[in-house]
Amino acid sequence: METWVDVPEGSGFGVENLPYGVFSRRGGPPRVGVAIGDRVLDLAGLAEAGLLTDRGWFAAGTLNSFMSAGRPVWQATRERLTALLTGPEHRGRVEPHLVPLSDADLRLPFDVADYVDFYSSRDHATNVGRIFRPNAEPLPPNWLHLPIGYHGRAGTVVPSGTPVVRPCGQRRSEDGPVFGPSLKLDIEAEVGFVVGVPSALGQPVPTAGFRDHVFGFVLVNDWSARDIQAWEYQPLGPFLGKSFATSISPWVVPLAALESARTAPPPQDPEPxxxxxxxxxxxxxxxxxxxxxxxxxxxxxxxxxxxxxxQQLAHATVNGAALRTGDLMASGTVSGPERDQRGCLIELTRDGREPLELPDGRRRAYLEDGDTVRIQATASGPGGAPIGFGEVTGTVLPASR
Incomplete structure (x- = not known):
């Protein structure tokens, strides 16, 4: 598809994508928009001009109302936006509602209802299992039978760019447990999906119902304090080592933009x-x-x-747990089989035993105060057009005590 908007080559925000977010102009109220090239299209402005149907969805500080409207509304809105951005006859009325991204403050795109983090990469689970449990099998016996996950803290999900204060907590030492700032602050590069349409309590959502409930995908950085995590995680799993901050990207890429990126996952043996x-x-x-x-x-x-x-969505609801608009479910750390495909420092540095050698001469086992982490992702869209997720960034600040 061709758009009359000047989209920089390789931007990832072409008309094939149209990810949703929430923004405000300097000092103005928040509103819903979509990214197109290096600008954001103000959907509230389009609605006020009579160019887009709006039932209170777009002059809002979150995407939640629009996400809860359901798949037919999502599809109709996407088709209308595509027509407005590809039809030259619409340019004169639409162009005034394009805001340079440099003039927009990007917000947390949705109110997070619940936050679940899974553990879905076999490479990651194997690597971390060998580090945390060196004298045992790296994968727990249930790992190949179900998507393991834990509930995080929805209130500490923050938008990209939010500084991350180094957490304090208990950690193991040679003299017993001690309290203080984490010495092993880490990242976890993940991809998450957000629920739009809720489900009824007691009614599981099958895998075939994924498109009817899920609005889109975001990038996630699940910051992790590995020393706090290692001391606390048995027998109930992560708690304070994970709950201090989880960063997400400002743009939600809709499912429709990712159809060309779908592929067969690795073979699952035993059969689920x-x-x-x-x-x-x-x-x-x-x-x-x-x-x-x-x-x-x-x-x-x-x-x-x-x-x-x-599979993650089906497992999360198979016991009858209800979905709510704004539920965020993250994949867990994304890692591949090669050294340069690992999605966290505990893997990249083998728990600090093999520090990273950075091009500027500095070395890193784990994050130090002042470090900035940036995670991006790209998929292949129709005709090979790049589908960008934007970025999720964060800078580490010293512990507050």
């Missing part, structure tokens, strides 16, 4: 139980890019993830 089986492939061929202080340190491949998003 019936409720986890999918009638169509739901692996996603995305390539992530991790930068530490401006230096690329890894390119994790999302296509290698063992458990897929529809």
């Amino acid at each position: 139980l019936p409720y986890l089986r999918c009638d169509e492939p739901w692996g996603l061929d995305l390539t992530l890019r991790i930068e530490l202080n401006g230096h690329v340190v890894s390119h994790p491949p999302f296509a290698t993830m063992y458990w897929t998003a529809p």
Whole structure:
């Protein structure tokens, strides 16, 4: 498709994408927009001009109302936006509602209802299992049978660019437990999906219902304090080592933009139980890019993830748990089989035993105060057009005590 908007080559925000976000002009109220090239299209402005149907969805500080409207509304809105951005006859009325991204403050795109983090990369789970449990099998016996996950803290999900204060907590020492700032602050490069349409309590959502409930995908950095995590995680799993901050990208890429990126996931052996089986492939061929202080340190491949998003959704609701608009479910760390495909520092440095050598001469085992992490992702869209996810960034600040 051709758009009359001047989209820089390789931007990832062409008309094939149209990701949704929430923005405000300097000092103005928040409103919903879509990214197109290096600008954001003000959907509230389009609605006020009579160019787009709006039932209170777009002059809002979150995407939640629009996300809850459901798949027919999402599809009709996408078709209308595509027509407005590709039809030259619409240019005169639409162009005034394009805001340069440099003039927009990007917000948290949706109110997070619940936050679940899965553990779906076999490469990551194997590597971390060998580090945390060196004298045992790296994968727990249930890992190949179900998508393992834990509930995080929705209130500490923050938008990209929010500084991350180094957490304090208990950690193990040679003299017993001690309290203080984490010495092993880490990242986890992940991809998450957000629920739009809720479900009824007691009614599981099958894998085939994924499109009817899920609005789109975001990038996630699940910051992790590995020393706090290692001391607390048995027997109930992560808690304070994960709950201090989780960063997400400002743009939600809709499912419709990712149809061309779908691919077959890795073979699953043993075959999952019936409720986890999918009638169509739901692996996603995305390539992530991790930068530490401006230096690329890894390119994790999302296509290698063992458990897929529809399987995660089905497992999360199979006991009858209800979905709510704004539920965020993250993939877990995205890692591949190669050293430069690992999605966190505990893997990249083998728990600090093999520090990263950065091009500027500095070395990193784990994050230091002042470090900035940037994660990006790209998928292949129709005709090979890049589908960008934007970025999720964060800078580490010293512990507050």
